[in-house]
Amino acid sequence: MALSLSVELRAHGEALRLRYTLSGDTAALRIPAPAAPTPTDGLWQHTCFEAFVAATGEAAYREFNFSPSSQWAAYRFSAERERDSAAEAREPALPMPPPLIDTTPRALTLTARVPVTALPRSPSVLHIGLSAVIEERDGRLSYWALHHPGERPDFHHPDGRALRLASPLN
Secondary structure, three states, rough: OOOEEEEEEEEEEOEEEEEEEOOOHHHEEEOOOOOOEEEOOOOOHEEEEEEEEEEOOOOOOEEEOOOOOOOEEEEEEEOOOOOOOHHHHHHOOOOOOOOOOEEEEEEEEEEEEOOOOOOOOOOOOEEEEEEEEEEEEOOEEEEEEOOOOOOOOOOOHHHOOOEEEEEEOO
């Protein structure tokens, strides 16, 4: 099976809009069933689209996960893979608008909007890593990213945040 993934990223009013398009035989994929658009852990264990966002010069970053089920997750990290539970408790993630899903036999498109208030506060530039976990019908997972900084996929690695976007908070 051949798949390709393309991503569109743009600041759009009060939100960062992410559009992921997965092209290929969607019948060969295990796509999560529709569910209530609620925060849900473990989305990365199945087909899921992700964004990792940090402010310039900061070790802290945010992770956003979006499932074709319409479930989502938002996490804060103080450093690479160091979850900042205290910050999450002080400022819980606000509800995200449910992602829009369009599935055809040859493509799956997920469009998510991340409110700018959920992004790291940056006076200048955001460093962004975009990725996806794709699950095939047989349960096999593949890991896609605009940039894999090492031999093995590691979406949390700071060098994976290769895109730069002027902060919409300016």
